[in-house]
Amino acid sequence: MKKYIVFSLILIPALIFGQTLEDAVRYSKSTYYSTARTMGVGGAFGAMGGDFGAISYNPAALGNYWRSEFNVSFGFNNGNSKTDFGKKNKTYSDSKFSFENIGFVTNSHRKSNGWKSMSFAIGMNKIANFNSTVNASGSNPGSVIEDSRLVSGVDYSPWEDVLIDKDLSIYESGGINELLFALGGNYDKKFIFGVSVGIPFLNFYTTREYNEKAPAELQEDDDFYFRSLTYQEDYTTVGVGLNVKAGIVYILPQDFRIGFAMHSPTSYSLKDNYDIKFNVDSRNYDFDPLDNSGYFNYKFKTPWKFIFSTGKLFRSGDMAGFVNFDAEYVNYTSARYNFRRSSDDPYDLENEKIQNEKIREDLKSAFNFRIGSELAYKAYRFRAGAGLLDTPFSDGGYQADITYSLGFGYRSNNYYVDFAFLGTNNSYSYFPYIAEQTERSPSVDITKHNNKFTITTGFKF
Secondary structure (H helix, E strand, O other), X not given: OOEEOEEOHHHHHHHOOOOOHHHHHHHHOOOOOOOHHHHHOOOOXXXXXXXXXXXXXXXXXXXXXXXXXXXXXEEEEEEEEEEEOOOOEEEEEEEEEEEEEEEEEEEEEOOOXXXXXXXXXXXXXXXXXXXXXXXXXXXXXXXXXXXXXXXXXXXXXXXXXXXXXXXXXXXXXXXXXXXXXXXXXEEOOOEEEEEEEEEEEEEEEEEEEEEEEOOHHHOOOOOOOOXXXXXXXXXXXXXXXXXXXXXXXXXXXXXXXXXXXXXXXXXXXXXXXXXXXXXXXXXXXXXXXXXXXXXEEEEEEXXXXXXXXXXXXXXXXXXXXXXXXXXXXXXXXXXXXXXXXXXXXXXXXXXXXXXXXXXXXXXXXXXXXXXXEEEEEOOEEEEEEEEEEOOOEOOOOEOOEEEEEEXXXXXXXXXXEEEEEEEEEEEEEEOOOOOOOHHHOOOEEEEEEEEEEEEEEEEEO
């Protein structure tokens, strides 16, 4: 006689990957590499200005424009990941082209009242890239059916030491493209300022598949729960947000500069579409196939961001350039989900409370540091930069990201072409499921390396 196993359907929404701690971090992070010039100096441009990519993190960049300009940027990403899962290593690489930036700046000179220049900008910068692929496989004790959020009424203890073959794949794509409107000016060539309104468009897609296969000695065992099983989630998150940014730069004697930028929280309206499938091939247990799909509308607010910058311009004969250092502060614990605006379901209200409590307890404030330099010789530009991007997680499962970059450019009076390379290294741990006895939850150690190449071309008039 078949034995019946019950899926925990009431708790299934808790397993949807949308509206989680990881998503809160994903949607709150920003990168500053939309043009090849800003990428070439590692995103360290806060006290310099004069580049469209810098407007997204210090709108005072507009105060250093002296001519009108149009530019566009394209990128190529090549990433690889190495995984360690059950003492088995696996590597995977993928490549993708991307659109990075398009911008237009109109400039007018002033000759009275101390105002030297005013500029208005409209355009779009990519401020986040979600593209990632991870594959992992290995053998270790335990099974996903120990996750009581998915399955009820199982006693796995007789087989708790049995090695189960496991396979995991995670594919993610999308990003955040921010439409911006900005105004900036230069007062007496000493004080430059800027303000902007940003409308970020968010798009994130992921598919995650997890498989298990019982060892040969249990394949025909009537008492064991499964021969093989597959758990798959597909979901898409789309939405639009609104934010305001303001920045200033003060020019000191001998071309030293100090700058400050403030980003308001971005208020997002988001929609998740999801599809969850769980299928079990069992000899003597009856698991009804699970196929659960739907959608959910909600709000999300990112943290405040504060950026402090300092830099110096230098010139000697035909040589010129700058050095810039940026320090960014983000308090990730202030991010918030809001499910009440679109649902009065008691479960959704309770889940909002749970997720926001996780944000407060499991995240922390982060300090990000970037340093970069540009050297100009006549019409040629040479750039380099580096960054240390702090982890927002407080438990130590994630490590700081390390970035390094190189760039080259050619600039004439009326046009320019810039090229840049950026390398990023990071590592973290991922848990395919959470067992009822949490110490039995398997961990996948993931190390990622990404190479990004960007080209920007612009015209001045």
